[in-house]
Amino acid sequence: MRTKRRGWASVLLAAALGVTLAGGAQAAETGATFGTHWQDWRAHADVADLASLQRGARDFVGYCLGCHSLRYERWSRLGKDLKIPPDVLKKDLIPPGQNARDYMMSPMTADAAKWFGKQPPDLSLIARYRGTNYLYRYLETFYVDSGRPTGVNNLVYPSVAMPDVLSSLEGLKVAVYRTVEVPGPHGTRIKRQVFAHFRQVAPGSMTREQFNQFVHDTVNFLDYVSDPPRLQRHRLGVWVVLFLMVFTTLAWLLYREYWKDVR
Ligand code: HEC
The missing domain is CATH 1.20.5 (Single alpha-helices involved in coiled-coils or other helix-helix interfaces)
Structure with missing residues (x-):
């Protein structure tokens, strides 16, 4: 069991490294501010974009499968739907010890609840449950918050238990707040902190555009996974x-x- 887990870790690390290196040398600019209108960010998911789905599958295996399963999707179906040749599927995506007939299960055990405080949910149907725009904003709005056990927080899911697993790509950003006065009871005014924008404080391996593309592909892939026959349905x-x-x-x-x- 031990060695198996270690095997997994090295696969994930290798995949992570591969994507990181492919990400390019120009990193997100430190000090840049953005995200004032983050509520308007859209995923622009398009399950007809096969290249995007293939990149999304690779990203998911590299960065998410370590904790999250897709228990309704078999590796073989993934290969067939996304036109990934069987040898590439076996070599680059399927973890050692699993084969094409298996479902895309994470090696994460029930201990996860102890480590993170919550069990990472299965993500097979998350795109239907939450919607693609939500997922896009969720993955794009992690920010540094030293008050949290994970060191990060999230705008769409405050006090989230998931660590910022994409920080090596995106770098680190902080949330900057501004004070506004709102009417309180009996004619008083109450000062309230509202989110103003993000500020990049450490660069990642990707530029902001590359990171947005990465998140778009990952969300697109989750959208496909939530309803795999949709591809055939559209073609038919x-x-x-x-x-x-x-x-x-x-x-x-x-x-x-x-x-x-x-x-
Ligand atoms: C180190 C483990 C870990 C990794 C890796 C990880 N997650 Fe999570 N994720 C969690 C945990 C724990 C939760 C539960 C968070 C909670 O409910 O507070 C979670 C929750 C989620 C949710 C549900 C959010 C909601 O609103 O219900 C989504 C979506 C998600 N993760 C997507 C991803 C994606 C996409 C990746 C890969 C880029 C990823 N996660 C990688 C641990 C992880």
């Missing part, structure tokens, strides 16, 4: 509509032919 749908159009034309011609002599 085009043919169904075409068939109906041809059939309607034929039916109409036939109708005209039959009624020609009656009228």
